[in-house]
Amino acid sequence: MAYTALYRAFRPKTFEEVVGQDHIKTTLKNQIKAGRVGHAYLFNGTRGTGKTSVAKILARAVNCENPKDGEPCNECEICKAILDGSLTDVVEMDAASNNSVEDIREIRNEVNFLPTRAKYRIYIIDEVHMLSTGAFNALLKTLEEPPEHVKFILATTEPQKIPTTILSRCQRFDFKKISNENIVKRLEFVCEKNNVKADEEALNLIAVLSEGAMRDALSILERCIQDGDSNINADKIKDLVGIPKLIYVHNIIQAIIENNVENAIEEVENVINEGKDLTNFLWEIIKYTKDILVTKIGKKPEIYNNEELEKIKQLAEKTSKDRLLSIIFELSEMENKVKQSTQKSIIFQIGIMKMCINTERTPHIAKDQNRIEQSTIGVRNTTPSKKRK
Numbered sequence: 001m002a003y004t005a006l007y008r009a010f011r012p013k014t015f016e017e018v019v020g021q022d023h024i025k026t027t028l029k030n031q032i033k034a035g036r037v038g039h040a041y042l043f044n045g046t047r048g049t050g051k052t053s054v055a056k057i058l059a060r061a062v063n064c065e066n067p068k069d070g071e072p073c074n075e076c077e078i079c080k081a082i083l084d085g086s087l088t089d090v091v092e093m094d095a096a097s098n099n100s101v102e103d104i105r106e107i108r109n110e111v112n113f114l115p116t117r118a119k120y121r122i123y124i125i126d127e128v129h130m131l132s133t134g135a136f137n138a139l140l141k142t143l144e145e146p147p148e149h150v151k152f153i154l155a156t157t158e159p160q161k162i163p164t165t166i167l168s169r170c171q172r173f174d175f176k177k178i179s180n181e182n183i184v185k186r187l188e189f190v191c192e193k194n195n196v197k198a199d200e201e202a203l204n205l206i207a208v209l210s211e212g213a214m215r216d217a218l219s220i221l222e223r224c225i226q227d228g229d230s231n232i233n234a235d236k237i238k239d240l241v242g243i244p245k246l247i248y249v250h251n252i253i254q255a256i257i258e259n260n261v262e263n264a265i266e267e268v269e270n271v272i273n274e275g276k277d278l279t280n281f282l283w284e285i286i287k288y289t290k291d292i293l294v295t296k297i298g299k300k301p302e303i304y305n306n307e308e309l310e311k312i313k314q315l316a317e318k319t320s321k322d323r324l325l326s327i328i329f330e331l332s333e334m335e336n337k338v339k340q341s342t343q344k345s346i347i348f349q350i351g352i353m354k355m356c357i358n359t360e361r362t363p364h365i366a367k368d369q370n371r372i373e374q375s376t377i378g379v380r381n382t383t384p385s386k387k388r389k
């Protein structure tokens with residue numbers, strides 16, 4: 001998604017304005033108020049969850065001449081200079097394009113000098129997992145003996161790729177996907193400021209589509225109003241972006257678990273009509289089923305927001321570990337077959353139907369209970385698929 005104008009225009013300027021991430025905001029504000037800000041942070045989380053926004057706010061808050069309750073004032077000379085990007089003491093670096101040893105060595109040389117105007121020289125390194133091994137080693141040396149006047153904020157979507165030696169020197173904060181409710185609230189605010197009229201269904205749909213990423217939500221909103229028409233409804237969004245992946249995935253797995261062949265056929269048709277890459281899609285379903293299994297054994301899969309977790313939990317309660325394992329096994333087999341076949345759609349259709357009909361390994365669920373649970377999940381209310389026909 002290329003459009004980021006709304007996202008930039010509505011980037012939060014204080015912790016208070018950041019959507020969600022309450023635990024992180026509170027901890028950071030308390031550290032700032034107590035004068036106990038760490039020298040290295042790792043912000044982990046999927047895209048669009050506020051890592052960079054929080055990093056920028058933190059950079060201002062620790063340097064602000066007049067901080068209030070742990071928040072930057074955004075009005076003093078330092079705040080203003082950081083906001084307009086003219087203060088050289090706050091350095092933003094994208095490790096995706098600056099990942100060499102030389103890039104980090106440059107930082108190592110710089111940190112020895114005192115900041116020009118601010119209290120602290122702050123390095124915000126985005127996508128830090130992209131650094132080369134040599135660059136990580138160079139960074140480690142700086143993190144081991146950081147000068148008093150230097151702070152690092154590292155942001156990543158893939159913490160598992162960061163050496164433990166680096167991780168152990170950072171305070172780690174895990175940014176959660178933003179809840180649909182919070183995304184809708186923020187969208188309402190942005191719509192009001194831009195004189196955009198969007199009904200509730202439309203905003204809910206954008207929230208679902210954005211899968212917990214505020215940036216994506218605003219990008220979708222932006223694309224919806226680019227034709228100059230500031231009225232948005234669900235149909236317009238559907239035409240523009242298609243149907244969300246996660247809802248497809250959820251609905252198909254739900255149909256399999258409930259042995260609901262009719263629903264499965266309908267969902268499968270939707271996927272095929274959308275022209276999705278079926279191999280990728282199957283991989284998504286396998287991952288999702290794995291996460292249901294993870295939930296079933298009492299652990300919490302990381303990447304979902306609360307609404308999504310609730311749906312996963314409900315599916316987990318409806319089925320057994322054995323059934324989930326056999327679904328994963330059958331899906332993997334199907335993935336291989338689809339890869340090799342020239343008739344991918346048919347293999348996919350038959351495979352999913354077979355899994356619905358094949359009830360041998362399934363614990364029996366009373367039909368009425370099934371119906372009640374289905375209505376409480378509520379996914380279908382926001383599923384565009386019903387109206388697509």
Ligand SMILES: [Zn+2]
Pocket residue numbers: 063064065066067072073074075076077078079080
């Ligand atoms: Zn200030």
